[in-house]
Amino acid sequence: MAEKNIYIEGIDLLDFYGTANVNLEKLGAMMPKLKIIARGSTLKAIGTDDDIKHFESRVNALLDYYAKYGHISPDVIEQIFSKGIASPASLGDAIVYANHIFTYPWGQKCIRIYDPDKHLIEIGEIGR
Secondary structure, eight states, X not given: OEEEEEXXXXXXXXXXXXXXXXXXXXXXXXXXXXXXXXXXXXXXEEEOHHXXXXXXXXXXXXXXXXXXXXXXXXXXXXXXXXXXXXXXXXXXXXXXESSOOEEOTTSOEEEEEEOTTOOEEEEEOOOO
């Protein structure tokens, strides 16, 4: 078993780990063969060399994504880890979803997206 410390820089740790560590838990779920330990701005990954290299490259892709779009969510983590989006440059000016379709208490369905200038746009259906 190998281990490596990965330093998280250029991002607020709350944004990276997520509220109640939801993003950290998603990282662990995406790499179940690794033991991931978070201590401040350091992630310690314990596992095989190949798994650690893969994890480190994906964490770097997450940091690049955050630098371009200003947020990280469990959905973004899943995209980067499972679909192999190596960097946000490969996305170009694609639509970036801030969340899944959700329903307000009054029944209106909405979705939020980011435009290329990082403005949050909410799109919802009109009244019935």
